[in-house]
Amino acid sequence: VSPWDIALCATGTAVAGENALVLAVLFYTPSLRAPMFLLIGSLALADLLAGLGLVANFAVRYLLRPPSEAAELAAAGLLLAAFSASVCSLLAITVDRYLSLYNALTYHSERTLGFTCAMVLLMWLLCLGVGLLPLLGWNCLRDQSACSILRPVTKDNAAVLAVTFLLLFALMMQLYLQICKIAFRHAQQIAVQHQFIATAQATSTRKGLSTLSLILGTFALCWIPFAIYSLVADSSYPAVYTYSLALPATCNSLINPIIYA
DSSP, rough: HHHHHHHHHHHHHHHHHHHHHHHHHHTTTTTTTSHHHHHHHHHHHHHHHHHHHHHHHHHHHTSSSSHHHHHHHHHHHHHHHHHHHHHHHHHHHHHHHHHHHHHTTTTTHHHHHHHHHHHHHHHHHHHHHHTTTTTOOSSOOTTTBBBOOSSSHHHHHHHHHHHHHHHHHHHHHHHHHHHHHHHHHHHHHHHHHTTOHHHHHHHHHHHHHHHHHHHHHHHHHHHHHHHHHHHHOOSOHHEEEEHHHHHHHHHHHHHHHHHHH
């Protein structure tokens, strides 16, 4: 048994347990029914499924005898769907926070719970479609030379996923920069109205920028190296490289509840 696979399985177990706790808190707390908390619940559900996917992948590889192609494809599809939903939920949270500042006066009337539920459902259907691709034939089980580092995903499909992820990250970064600009402008207006001293403005701005840097920096450090590597590497590359980059990426699902708490 590879120690890397054990580490991924242990990480998946921790991810599933932590995000199950987040979902329990959201479910049993009536005051947490706003659209924003629904998006955080979507993120927690995606990360929970990602953790279960890591455990299922370990079980299929080492515990299932005889090996089953269908089980391998299903486990891979679960991981694809879960991590896709996790990234999309992060993007949805970013868009929601941007709109809450950009349309502050009309935000609560326009972003109703029903509207948010419909958007989340549409997003999950799209991600589930991505997860079904390996089972629908988008795999390399019949041609091992076409495999990417994300077996059984083909190299071409892995490249498409990586490029899509990088584009989504670029969009998130642009939205967060706009959030920062709006928040800075609001802070200046509040400071003028209340006649705060300049140092108070600077402190507030620095705090906002540090939080912004934490969110963007953690997401980038966890995912971008793995995304870029999947663009240039294939199944012939040493597996240790894939493991050493995949493990930090999975840890992002462990960190998400702490950052967005």
